Amino acid sequence: MYRVESETDVRDMARGAVFLGGGGGGDPRVGALFLIDQMRRGRHPRVMEAAELADDAFVVSIAGVGAPTVLEEYLVSARMLRRLVEECAQFYKRPIDALISAEIGGFNSLMPLAAATEVDLPVVDGDGIGRAVPHIEMTAFSIYGCRATPSIVTDEAGNVSHIFAVDDHTAEAMIRSACVGMGSSIAGAFYPMSGRQVKEAAVLGSLRQTLDIGRRIRTARERQSDPVQELLTYLDVPAQQRFARLLFEGRIVDVQRETRDGWHWAQVRLSGSAGGEPEFSLEIQNEILVARNRGRIVATVPDIITVVDSESAEPLPAERLTYGQRVHVIGYSADPKVRKPEAVAVIGPRAFGFNFDFVPIEQAAP
Amino acid sequence: MYRVESETDVRDMARGAVFLGGGGGGDPRVGALFLIDQMRRGRHPRVMEAAELADDAFVVSIAGVGAPTVLEEYLVSARMLRRLVEECAQFYKRPIDALISAEIGGFNSLMPLAAATEVDLPVVDGDGIGRAVPHIEMTAFSIYGCRATPSIVTDEAGNVSHIFAVDDHTAEAMIRSACVGMGSSIAGAFYPMSGRQVKEAAVLGSLRQTLDIGRRIRTARERQSDPVQELLTYLDVPAQQRFARLLFEGRIVDVQRETRDGWHWAQVRLSGSAGGEPEFSLEIQNEILVARNRGRIVATVPDIITVVDSESAEPLPAERLTYGQRVHVIGYSADPKVRKPEAVAVIGPRAFGFNFDFVPIEQAAP
Numbered sequence: 001m002y003r004v005e006s007e008t009d010v011r012d013m014a015r016g017a018v019f020l021g022g023g024g025g026g027d028p029r030v031g032a033l034f035l036i037d038q039m040r041r042g043r044h045p046r047v048m049e050a051a052e053l054a055d056d057a058f059v060v061s062i063a064g065v066g067a068p069t070v071l072e073e074y075l076v077s078a079r080m081l082r083r084l085v086e087e088c089a090q091f092y093k094r095p096i097d098a099l100i101s102a103e104i105g106g107f108n109s110l111m112p113l114a115a116a117t118e119v120d121l122p123v124v125d126g127d128g129i130g131r132a133v134p135h136i137e138m139t140a141f142s143i144y145g146c147r148a149t150p151s152i153v154t155d156e157a158g159n160v161s162h163i164f165a166v167d168d169h170t171a172e173a174m175i176r177s178a179c180v181g182m183g184s185s186i187a188g189a190f191y192p193m194s195g196r197q198v199k200e201a202a203v204l205g206s207l208r209q210t211l212d213i214g215r216r217i218r219t220a221r222e223r224q225s226d227p228v229q230e231l232l233t234y235l236d237v238p239a240q241q242r243f244a245r246l247l248f249e250g251r252i253v254d255v256q257r258e259t260r261d262g263w264h265w266a267q268v269r270l271s272g273s274a275g276g277e278p279e280f281s282l283e284i285q286n287e288i289l290v291a292r293n294r295g296r297i298v299a300t301v302p303d304i305i306t307v308v309d310s311e312s313a314e315p316l317p318a319e320r321l322t323y324g325q326r327v328h329v330i331g332y333s334a335d336p337k338v339r340k341p342e343a344v345a346v347i348g349p350r351a352f353g354f355n356f357d358f359v360p361i362e363q364a365a366p
Numbered sequence: 367m368y369r370v371e372s373e374t375d376v377r378d379m380a381r382g383a384v385f386l387g388g389g390g391g392g393d394p395r396v397g398a399l400f401l402i403d404q405m406r407r408g409r410h411p412r413v414m415e416a417a418e419l420a421d422d423a424f425v426v427s428i429a430g431v432g433a434p435t436v437l438e439e440y441l442v443s444a445r446m447l448r449r450l451v452e453e454c455a456q457f458y459k460r461p462i463d464a465l466i467s468a469e470i471g472g473f474n475s476l477m478p479l480a481a482a483t484e485v486d487l488p489v490v491d492g493d494g495i496g497r498a499v500p501h502i503e504m505t506a507f508s509i510y511g512c513r514a515t516p517s518i519v520t521d522e523a524g525n526v527s528h529i530f531a532v533d534d535h536t537a538e539a540m541i542r543s544a545c546v547g548m549g550s551s552i553a554g555a556f557y558p559m560s561g562r563q564v565k566e567a568a569v570l571g572s573l574r575q576t577l578d579i580g581r582r583i584r585t586a587r588e589r590q591s592d593p594v595q596e597l598l599t600y601l602d603v604p605a606q607q608r609f610a611r612l613l614f615e616g617r618i619v620d621v622q623r624e625t626r627d628g629w630h631w632a633q634v635r636l637s638g639s640a641g642g643e644p645e646f647s648l649e650i651q652n653e654i655l656v657a658r659n660r661g662r663i664v665a666t667v668p669d670i671i672t673v674v675d676s677e678s679a680e681p682l683p684a685e686r687l688t689y690g691q692r693v694h695v696i697g698y699s700a701d702p703k704v705r706k707p708e709a710v711a712v713i714g715p716r717a718f719g720f721n722f723d724f725v726p727i728e729q730a731a732p
Contacts, residue, residue, distance in 0.1 A: 159532055159536055160529075161529050161530070163525075163526075163527050164525065164526040164527070177543040177545075
């Protein structure tokens with residue numbers, strides 16, 4: 001168990017979460033401000049290792065659902081976070097022992113921490129996928145035997161739905177529709193789990209990793225070192241089956257985006273630093289799903305594709321990518337747990353309708 | 367309390383329900399077949415007067431939700447109706463004393479009868495509006511102080527949502543969205559009410575009226591009398607503030623329809639019996655909302671507008687109106703309870719986005 005100690009820690013975690021989230025999972029600013037405010041009142045988030053959980057502990061995964069373009073405007077209010085956790089305890093008819101993030105993402109890995117400070121619960125160091133994903137069923141939780149429902153979703157106005165789906169694919173459709181009916185931005189509790197299930201199914205250590213990544217970028221800047229290069233060096237650890245690659249360096253020259261069916265969809269094109277025709281492209285459904293260089297696929301889900309500012313290495317939420325930005329595009333291999341065939345079947349390119357297979361980043365961009 | 371005795375009664379009720387439903391509320395055939403099958407097993411629907419309810423009785427309103435174009439394909443299964451009622455009793459934590467229709471409509475006034483035979487409950491002679499309406503909040507229940515939620519909705523596959531909305535307008539959005547997420551066709555329990563609330567808020571006697579209307583049309587045919595004329599004579603009772611008018615007689619010459627956002631939308635144009643340019647038009651959102659003769663509004667919601675076959679006076683579901691049909695269009699004033707200003711505010715033309723006021727049918731088509 002460790003306490004998030006400082007405002008700097010929170011900002012580092014927010015920065016690292018946008019990076020690991022592949023630009024998705026919402027904008028972290030509102031969540032970070034809420035957390036910092038809580039800490040000023042002496043309410044520090046507590047993060048526990050999964051190993052510290054009793055096997056029969058009761059854990060729920062909480063997250064915001066909606067297009068990040070709408071989530072940004074989402075008010076993380078003490079009232080609402082408290083209501084969500086209280087609705088949970090009442091609905092599941094037992095006290096909750098810990099919260100866990102459904103996914104790592106700008107907003108979504110800070111939100112459980114924010115809720116936890118409000119109701120004085122620990123948050124497990126881990127999450128459902130080790131990155132952000134646009135679908136509820138795309139989690140290691142689901143892939144390794146947990147069920148997304150019964151779920152509880154609520155909105156700022158106080159509307160509530162309890163959702164019971166026959167499978168997690170249907171759960172996604174039902175939760176996404178509930179989101180549309182409730183103003184396109186909801187908070188929910190998903191994947192009620194035992195402590196034992198968390199240990200088996202979750203991607204572990206990912207919350208700590210957001211802190212490490214964010215800290216690494218910040219300290220490199222402070223030392224006036226090259227933050228992009230330091231980040232790549234930190235992330236690329238072949239002995240742990242983690243690979244990081246610089247996929248492209250250049251300038252955003254075209255962004256086509258729309259918010260539709262509760263998602264943020266976009267296509268982004270980039271030219272090299274020397275200018276010229278766009279040669280690199282990104283496809284986005286909340287998160288960056290595919291990167292192509294001169295038409296050749298160089299990275300795909302489940303691997304993580306993140307755009308960072310060329311100067312500061314600040315990771316950029318996908319919905320904030322704009323014309324003219326000078327950026328580096330980094331590819332980072334997903335957690336080994338979500339690169340297994342059974343996981344790739346649920347979160348690989350074909351699960352999004354692309355007609356090509358997952359190519360591990362270390363093979364596509366050696 | 368009376369028992370629905372014969373298959374003929376069921377078919378008469380189905381016919382009358384399509385008429386009172388303004389062509390909406392779904393196709394009655396599947397519900398009628400289910401009921402007839404139940405009766406052959408000795409399970410006759412029992413219909414009770416609201417006055418027979420104890421003030422503290424517990425009543426829920428059950429209905430199918432979805433575009434009638436999809437509802438038609440909806441399978442009324444014993445398993446599903448039973449599950450819905452059992453989910454209700456479990457959720458509300460008390461046994462249900464009676465069911466009531468949310469609306470009168472081809473499918474929706476037979477469905478509570480079907481469910482009631484399966485779980486051996488009576489159905490109250492009445493409903494939420496005395497006609498069919500495309501929105502959950504458009505009921506006398508809501509207008510006179512009951513709340514649509516907590517609602518329970520379920521689908522054929524066994525998915526379930528419990529919905530708690532801050533108001534009935536939001537309930538409509540949440541239920542409609544749930545419907546889209548669950549394959550566009552769901553069954554739900556709405557408006558949990560006390561017996562006293564039913565007596566105060568419901569439109570009473572409407573189930574019996576479906577039987578009377580259907581029977582009147584059938585017997586007129588059997589006597590080779592003019593069924594349209596007999597129907598108009600039966601319905602037009604100024605002393606009871608009920609008015610019926612023949613709005614048009616002619617042929618359908620154009621139908622534009624689409625299923626969108628969980629509703630069936632259509633525009634229908636008619637020419638007079640002598641042919642020539644279309645001079646009469648109908649606007650449909652599940653139900654017929656507005657009738658115009660040479661551009662002049664001759665009937666609007668909440669009054670009932672129904673198209674019947676010219677020969678047989680068989681009322682036609684709005685989604686079955688097709689090119690070439692020879693029809694009579696009949697206008698029938700809504701129940702006085704839903705013509706009051708507070709009701710017209712919720713279910714009048716402006717509630718559907720039209721920029722004109724409700725004109726009572728006896729004034730528009732004298």
